[in-house]
Amino acid sequence: MRAMSGDQVTEAVRGCVTTLRAAVDRDWTAVRAGGVEWDCHVTALHVAECLLAYAGNLAGHAKDAYVPFEMRLEDGAGNDGLLHVLETAGALLAAAVNTAAPGDRGFHPYPFRSADGEGFAAMGVAEVLLHTHDMAQGLGLEYAPAESLADAVLTSIFPHVQPGPEAWPTLLWATGRGELAGRPAVDGWRWTNNLVLPSERLTLTGLRPAAARDLRLGGAGGFTWLGGAPYEGTREAAGFLVKAYEAGLHRPEFGVFTLVRTADGLAVGGIGFHGTPDPEGRVEIGYDLIPEARGQGYATEAVRTLTAWASARDDVHQIVATVEPENPASERVLARAGFHRAPAEQEETTRREHGMESGLRLFVFRG
Missing domain, CATH: 1.20.120 (Four Helix Bundle (Hemerythrin (Met), subunit A))
Structure with a gap:
């Protein structure tokens, strides 16, 4: 790419x-x-x-x-x-x-x-x-x-x-100009530029497959990172994006976003969706910050921005996030962004029906 x-x-x-x-x-x-x-x-x-x-x-x-x-x-x-x-x-x-x-x-x-x-x-x-x-x-x-x-x-x-x-x-x-084995003819088409969501101090910049592949392979993805490199979670998320793209399942508006600090243009973390909305309109978000950017409210700002965008869509009816028990800082981020801990019964249902890992805590956005 x-x-x-x-x-x-x-x-x-x-x-x-x-x-x-x-x-x-x-x-x-x-x-x-x-x-x-x-x-x-x-x-x-x-x-x-x-x-x-x-x-x-x-x-x-x-x-x-x-x-x-x-x-x-x-x-x-x-x-x-x-x-x-x-x-x-x-x-x-x-x-x-x-x-x-x-x-x-x-x-x-x-x-x-x-x-x-x-x-x-x-x-x-x-x-x-x-x-x-x-x-x-x-x-x-x-x-x-x-x-x-x-x-x-x-x-x-x-x-x-x-x-x-x-x-x-x-x-x-x-673009409707030829045939491809195993695929139906294309009658109408549009290209898609990347989605960018501005917030007070950040710009959530949608990752293209080419940038995601570069990140997965250890590159910078075209960004200049605070501290010199992205956090490992961002690279992992980029890898999932590439897999979805290669399988034909990627929808760019439900992909991964790099958090770019407006003041100096430095990338400080990543945020995104774990996939497209399921049949019930449920989506899960995840996020991380590089260590040098933590403790300054960037994660809360990014989560608020992304959930506000998703909540305004007709195809999204529930936004959730999961947190490891030993990560109270992430729980505080979600609480400030309008999420609440799900009841034990809902957590168990999520484990059974959506494959949530045992031990994770489920948080649900309520605005």
């Missing part, structure tokens, strides 16, 4: 321009771009417009809507000019991504109203790869991007899509 940066935008655009230049002398307005409704000229212009808009939204820190500008190709520019514009827009997005601060985000409507630099890079690369495929198909050109690019797109903005044997055919299938 490869994290996204401006370098991947540059690589994708280079492959697109190299492919299309083989047909630069043809009339692109007369050729439909594969299965889309546009001709190849309109499609190439659309890609350039997306790259420029993403660069503008990220660099301009757009909050509630796209930055209000649009791009127009000069009359008589021709295919060579269009490719130059596409290259330029790609360079602007790459620069915006590579110079963005880790916490910078800009507006994008789906699904959580914002994206960070990695998200904008991934969306830009997706536009390039998929529409180059469309245009190459219409123009009768051979095109296949590097597997690493397709994999990076999947692990960045398609975390809900189970990986296939190869990344590029999987991305084509996931």
Whole structure:
């Protein structure tokens, strides 16, 4: 799994321009771009417009809507000019991504109203790869991007899509452009940027599969950690996220979040769900802090933020947490966040029906 940066935008655009230049002398307005409704000229212009808009939204820190500008190709520019514009827009997005601060985000409507630099890079690369495929198909050109690019797109903005044997055919299938053995045809699709939940002093930043894999393997996951490294519980949770992703069971909004301190951008811990809501709407949360960040109320703040978000959903009806008896500090965190110790009968039922380990104490959120 490869994290996204401006370098991947540059690589994708280079492959697109190299492919299309083989047909630069043809009339692109007369050729439909594969299965889309546009001709190849309109499609190439659309890609350039997306790259420029993403660069503008990220660099301009757009909050509630796209930055209000649009791009127009000069009359008589021709295919060579269009490719130059596409290259330029790609360079602007790459620069915006590579110079963005880790916490910078800009507006994008789906699904959580914002994206960070990695998200904008991934969306830009997706536009390039998929529409180059469309245009190459219409123009009768051979095109296949590097597997690493397709994999990076999947692990960045398609975390809900189970990986296939190869990344590029999987991305084509996931966007309704191809078949994949054993999977039904895709009629409608959306990509998904990571969910970010702000609190008073923290930002709960949703982990992408690529970052989770890096954490599981001993890396930093793209974050700078207070004390130099995450707590072991965060690495373990990241491993569970990767397993769910590989099994096709991952839902990013019920995944793992890194706790990033707003004041200095340092990651101080992790919080997340043990899985998606069960048929009764029950979810379990877990959390940890690195030792240097304990005793400052960060865990309570994070638990309050996550439970408030989950409680507002229609598919969540009960939020629980489990604590070891020798961890009174965690019990105090839950109590301050609105949880209460469950009765012994409920604990026994949870052990029997949900596999709660013997000896753990069950706490239930009551607001």
